[in-house]
Amino acid sequence: MSEASIAILKFHNLRITDCRVHVVKHFLEGNGVYSQRDLENKYRQYDRVTIYRTLNNLLQAGVLHRIPNESGMATYGLFDQSSTSKHRFDNHIHFKCNRCGQIECLDDREVPQVSVPKGYSVERVNLIIDGTCPSCT
Amino acid sequence: MSEASIAILKFHNLRITDCRVHVVKHFLEGNGVYSQRDLENKYRQYDRVTIYRTLNNLLQAGVLHRIPNESGMATYGLFDQSSTSKHRFDNHIHFKCNRCGQIECLDDREVPQVSVPKGYSVERVNLIIDGTCPSCT
DNA sequence: ATCTAAAAGCAACAATGTTGCATTTATGTA
């Protein structure tokens, strides 16, 4: 599956490097949400600073998004890469299981319309749902 | 305004100490959301560990709640203390201004009903809106 | 006034984020 990974990097005008290919591949295959820690553990061959910078690069390029997290450790998810997806550059729902800790993107769900007080303008909406996932029920 | 602060601590069966009174007072007066850093800067007379533990105590007692934040720094807000508030122990909306960085609780807004895929159960919903606040428009 | 559990202060350490710099590498061009 390096092909898909490389294609994504090329599409975003990023140089093809081993670390980037591996990281994107990890997101593509896992279909989940990962912290820098997760990637460091998986790919010991790269310096943690390289992974840190890789994540930042992918974030800035719009390949990944960062997910707000009350634990204080940043987590990252792949943007839905299909051009038809409404959620590509859009609002987003995440589900966090309070049992196993797993965070998932619910890409297929619509973020409900929200109203804000007069004077506020909305740029992005992050909806984070806590609860129990199917595997932990 | 120490009175209100002390009343809250008593209500939650917490000992009345200078640090706790100051911290709760800060939240009461500011009506905003603050990080440990903010409180350390404001109240230099307390050790940062004391403020850290104070925040944790208030969190556990249910005086404060912690707000998910993609920056990786924990932020805290006061729970609406009015007993009639629907949001006292409930779901919650926060607004973060991308210009000035200020985070606010929108206590008077309802969190919209959300549907999750089959097999998932919802315990809590956090809605974080990014945009521009009235002062920065 | 005394007692005791709780809180505060201090030192130490862990985890994560961040930057500077020398070296290596990817990629466009001759």
Next chain:
DNA sequence: TACATAAATGCAACATTGTTGCTTTTAGAT
């Protein structure tokens, strides 16, 4: 293919935040 150059990597160093253990101090009950 070889070369030039900007970008990426690895490594060291440091900043910030979170966390714990232990001793001293203190709040609140008796």
